[in-house]
Amino acid sequence: MNKPAFFDVYRAEIDTALSRFLDQTSTSDARLTNAMRYSLLLGGKRIRPMLCLATAKALGTDSNKALHAACSLEFIHAYSLVHDDLPAMDDDALRRGQATCHIAFDEATAILTGDALQTSAFHLLTLDDFQQSDSVKLALVAELAQASGGRGMVLGQAIDLSAVGNLLSLEDLEHMHQHKTGKLIESAVVMGALCGSANTTSVDALKKYAKALGLAFQVQDDILDVTGDTQTIGKSAGADKALNKPTYVSLLGLGGAQDKLASLYETCLSCLEDLTDSDTSELKAIAQYVIEREH
Amino acid sequence: MNKPAFFDVYRAEIDTALSRFLDQTSTSDARLTNAMRYSLLLGGKRIRPMLCLATAKALGTDSNKALHAACSLEFIHAYSLVHDDLPAMDDDALRRGQATCHIAFDEATAILTGDALQTSAFHLLTLDDFQQSDSVKLALVAELAQASGGRGMVLGQAIDLSAVGNLLSLEDLEHMHQHKTGKLIESAVVMGALCGSANTTSVDALKKYAKALGLAFQVQDDILDVTGDTQTIGKSAGADKALNKPTYVSLLGLGGAQDKLASLYETCLSCLEDLTDSDTSELKAIAQYVIEREH
Numbered sequence: 001m002n003k004p005a006f007f008d009v010y011r012a013e014i015d016t017a018l019s020r021f022l023d024q025t026s027t028s029d030a031r032l033t034n035a036m037r038y039s040l041l042l043g044g045k046r047i048r049p050m051l052c053l054a055t056a057k058a059l060g061t062d063s064n065k066a067l068h069a070a071c072s073l074e075f076i077h078a079y080s081l082v083h084d085d086l087p088a089m090d091d092d093a094l095r096r097g098q099a100t101c102h103i104a105f106d107e108a109t110a111i112l113t114g115d116a117l118q119t120s121a122f123h124l125l126t127l128d129d130f131q132q133s134d135s136v137k138l139a140l141v142a143e144l145a146q147a148s149g150g151r152g153m154v155l156g157q158a159i160d161l162s163a164v165g166n167l168l169s170l171e172d173l174e175h176m177h178q179h180k181t182g183k184l185i186e187s188a189v190v191m192g193a194l195c196g197s198a199n200t201t202s203v204d205a206l207k208k209y210a211k212a213l214g215l216a217f218q219v220q221d222d223i224l225d226v227t228g229d230t231q232t233i234g235k236s237a238g239a240d241k242a243l244n245k246p247t248y249v250s251l252l253g254l255g256g257a258q259d260k261l262a263s264l265y266e267t268c269l270s271c272l273e274d275l276t277d278s279d280t281s282e283l284k285a286i287a288q289y290v291i292e293r294e295h
Numbered sequence: 296m297n298k299p300a301f302f303d304v305y306r307a308e309i310d311t312a313l314s315r316f317l318d319q320t321s322t323s324d325a326r327l328t329n330a331m332r333y334s335l336l337l338g339g340k341r342i343r344p345m346l347c348l349a350t351a352k353a354l355g356t357d358s359n360k361a362l363h364a365a366c367s368l369e370f371i372h373a374y375s376l377v378h379d380d381l382p383a384m385d386d387d388a389l390r391r392g393q394a395t396c397h398i399a400f401d402e403a404t405a406i407l408t409g410d411a412l413q414t415s416a417f418h419l420l421t422l423d424d425f426q427q428s429d430s431v432k433l434a435l436v437a438e439l440a441q442a443s444g445g446r447g448m449v450l451g452q453a454i455d456l457s458a459v460g461n462l463l464s465l466e467d468l469e470h471m472h473q474h475k476t477g478k479l480i481e482s483a484v485v486m487g488a489l490c491g492s493a494n495t496t497s498v499d500a501l502k503k504y505a506k507a508l509g510l511a512f513q514v515q516d517d518i519l520d521v522t523g524d525t526q527t528i529g530k531s532a533g534a535d536k537a538l539n540k541p542t543y544v545s546l547l548g549l550g551g552a553q554d555k556l557a558s559l560y561e562t563c564l565s566c567l568e569d570l571t572d573s574d575t576s577e578l579k580a581i582a583q584y585v586i587e588r589e590h
Contacts, residue, residue: 026445032453088402107383119444122417126437134430142421149414150321158327
């Protein structure tokens, strides 16, 4: 599919803000700064910050009041990619069509780059130019930490590591993805909802939408790993198979994975119907993009 | 010197709290949990959390109201050690008399362990059982992030990396240490002061004390690297020299480094004299311990 026009508007707004927040939270060391900038700003779909802004907007809140939250998610995502690509982890040389951080710089710099990007994610939520109350900012810190640490994303990565070469049930695979990528995608809407002062009913519906969306994202990733080519998807095609990693395609077959993707999309749309007072058109378009994207 | 008796009291309190906060912020993966526990709880002097508690106490605040802040510093310190010891960084096999995390577990687990310990540091500052206002908690998050990220500790590590094998002036060496270890030690008293609602004058005096203390700590580390033996100091003696790292001893000679240490100790004591309304006996004892310690 073609990207909807609002994607480019958000993307420009997000990229400008990412660059500004990097300046506001880091560093005078040229090599480290360059590596952080390289890892944060070159490429990437910006799905998480976009989801956060679209959620805030659906609740009637200006994106200026959610930009810090949106970008903190991208800082965490970028750090996780830098560390995930390291030789001791997935040992990947290509990401977003570019050399990975430890290839473009060196391994020690890549470790520190990931570390500093994580710290900046929390730092930027505390900045004075973020126009939210201290209580909302603190709730955002708590949400981001829960989603990204040893109970969230990092737990998913640990499960992923121990799963390489093992037979995994569909349930185990889902549990892994719900943590490794799902928690942060859920957080994107929860943090958007916090910035937009959503009521509990709306947050529940948004969380269900995001949970289905996060899994859909992963199913499509697995499908692209077998149907895509390296140039289009921007990372090494067939990498999962080469590592003998369990995927939705290896467990369900290509047709089964495609059916699963369609069903998750339906779940996304039905959850959004519960948000009767909100304009959810952007959230719908993001779901459609996630399942139809080619990279 | 013998440790003052209050060290053991604080230590027991800190270790119990570290274990509790680990349970409250992490994880259901046994291997990751074990590696986090191993890295956080085996050994370590607990200088940073102790400084934070002693500062709060000097300002008349019960340690219960500063324990989360104190322990968040130790989580950050522990994560930095795990990553610093990695093969691509200092490649050290021994820490606190134990195998380093990547030796006891594996490199991928050590990367994730450091990542999750950092996240937990910020997470635990947001916990409901931390009896401080949202504004104080947020200020603590901001202080910890500034001290530990690309403007603080990680910047120091990046400077350290690029300094290996280079001639460094005393000024450059000091700049490196002020970031690599100094910022977090300064933060220990700033965070203690935030928990104890200190006034600006007190915070300024405490910061000067901590700045001198942080440098003293490093000077003594450099002295121990040449005068200590591996068994007593709990890490590989002569490691700095083997890596051709610039140190206070290599730049000033052993006698010069010892003079510098004595002068920094005097600075610590004179800063504390400015805190006329506070009982600074514990802060004095910590300074004395830092310059006289043998490991």
